[in-house]
Amino acid sequence: MRQHVNPLSRNFDEIERIPSLIEMFDDSKLNLHLDVGCAAGEVLFELALVNTSWNYLGIEIRERLVKTAKVKVQERAFKNLYFVFGNANNIVDNVQGKFIFKNVKSISFNFPDPWFKKRHYKRRIIQPEFINNLSKLLQEGTLIFIKTDVKELFDYMDYTILSNFNFKKIEKKDFNYSESFNPKKFLTNREKYVISNQFDIFESIYIKNCD
């Protein structure tokens, strides 16, 4: 399985049709959490099983992973979990996907690809324009969670999000996870790997300002 695909490739210019929330979920009114770059979505299966008062939507650019995840959702008859294939940047840009954001209460970017070479920085998911687009779509009070084991990527994402004056940081020590999308703090696959190798984890939470 290829670990990286180039999100700027023209292959990802078109996105799949994004169904309505009613088509995606049994109860479309529940709080919605969006996980961007979810890979095979293992942690989303854990979350959706336990937190039935939330809906979960994973976006992933590697098509084969999304196909497999969709089959698993059907086999296990999940009613609060859905996966969309495509470049998250294009999905946020695309008019037909914008309705999703009225229910989104939180978004996670867990261990996004670092793209170490400077000329590849533009492949990173979090870009000023992307954050600007999100800030226009998200409701006040919506949370963004970022996590990575790459300090330089963390600094870049932190700077990019905070450069948009619609977001401010929440101190992790003041944050109550019990009402969040992940009350039991389930770990993503990459997070398990990082912890088992005793690498550092850099993380932050941001909130869209309430004026």
Ligand SMILES: C[S@@+](CC[C@H](N)C(=O)[O-])C[C@H]1O[C@@H](n2cnc3c(N)ncnc32)[C@H](O)[C@@H]1O
């Ligand atoms: C290092 S993996 C982390 C996977 C998972 N979040 C975790 O913590 O285990 C990063 C994932 O982001 C996906 N990805 C990268 N750029 C993306 C984009 N623009 N849109 C959607 N997914 C993307 C990659 O294909 C990959 O599956």
